[in-house]
Amino acid sequence: MNLTQLVLASHNAGKLKELQAMLGDSVQLRSIGEFSQVEPEETGLSFVENAILKARNAARISGLPALADDSGLAVDFLGGAPGIYSARYADGKGDAANNAKLLDALKDVPDAERGAQFVCVLALVRHADDPLPILCEGLWHGRILHAASGEHGFGYDPLFWVPERNVSSAELSPADKNQISHRARAMDLLRQRLSLK
Numbered sequence: 001m002n003l004t005q006l007v008l009a010s011h012n013a014g015k016l017k018e019l020q021a022m023l024g025d026s027v028q029l030r031s032i033g034e035f036s037q038v039e040p041e042e043t044g045l046s047f048v049e050n051a052i053l054k055a056r057n058a059a060r061i062s063g064l065p066a067l068a069d070d071s072g073l074a075v076d077f078l079g080g081a082p083g084i085y086s087a088r089y090a091d092g093k094g095d096a097a098n099n100a101k102l103l104d105a106l107k108d109v110p111d112a113e114r115g116a117q118f119v120c121v122l123a124l125v126r127h128a129d130d131p132l133p134i135l136c137e138g139l140w141h142g143r144i145l146h147a148a149s150g151e152h153g154f155g156y157d158p159l160f161w162v163p164e165r166n167v168s169s170a171e172l173s174p175a176d177k178n179q180i181s182h183r184a185r186a187m188d189l190l191r192q193r194l195s196l197k
């Protein structure tokens with residue numbers, strides 16, 4: 001597999017930045033946005049299914065091997081919601097609306113019941129019909145704060161308290177987040193699978 005160039009099956013600029021930083025110079029990630037603005041419908045019932053679906057779609061459109069990231073936030077008190085629906089939690093109104101809805105859903109819920117995990121599944125396909133996608137997952141355990149804090153990152157980062165650092169994930173520097181996040185853990189596994197340094 002020629003892995004000097006991969007298309008990233010994501011329209012999320014935050015993911016592209018983080019994944020490219022983790023991969024370093026040896027692999028160039030090209031955004032699927034260079035090839036198409038149409039986002040595939042994420043019809044799967046799992047992170048794995050959606051990651052594979054996005055990777056196949058990007059490989060088909062670009063003719064390149066494709067990497068997809070399907071991720072989200074699973075909140076214990078909400079039975080794992082918003083989960084695979086994290087991006088669409090506030091009906092597509094964006095990150096600020098998602099965060100506001102989450103704070104509202106957890107209003108008056110005590111710290112002990114605010115546990116949550118970020119989930120990331122990376123799927124790599126060599127071509128659109130690849131019968132053996134490489135799948136790697138990463139989890140990151142934390143807790144949902146009572147108010148947003150921090151300016152870095154994207155999505156739910158301002159609401160996600162990181163116990164090992166005692167800050168929100170939006171208060172971590174990008175380099176720190178990329179060492180310990182759900183995405184970093186999945187990428188570590190992917191690097192091992194691909195024998196990348």
Ligand SMILES: O=P(O)(O)OP(=O)(O)OP(=O)(O)OC[C@H]1O[C@@H](n2cnc3c(O)ncnc32)[C@H](O)[C@@H]1O
Nearest residue numbers: 010011012069070071072073086087154155156157
């Ligand atoms: O599907 P693509 O095009 O990759 O972009 P997306 O933003 O729609 O991505 P997902 O469908 O995987 O949805 C992921 C959701 O989880 C959030 N999320 C994932 N990783 C995150 C992280 O590291 N920090 C904060 N929020 C994150 C993100 O903001 C989205 O709301």
Ligand SMILES: [Mg+2]
Nearest residue numbers: 011039042087
């Ligand atoms: Mg999406």
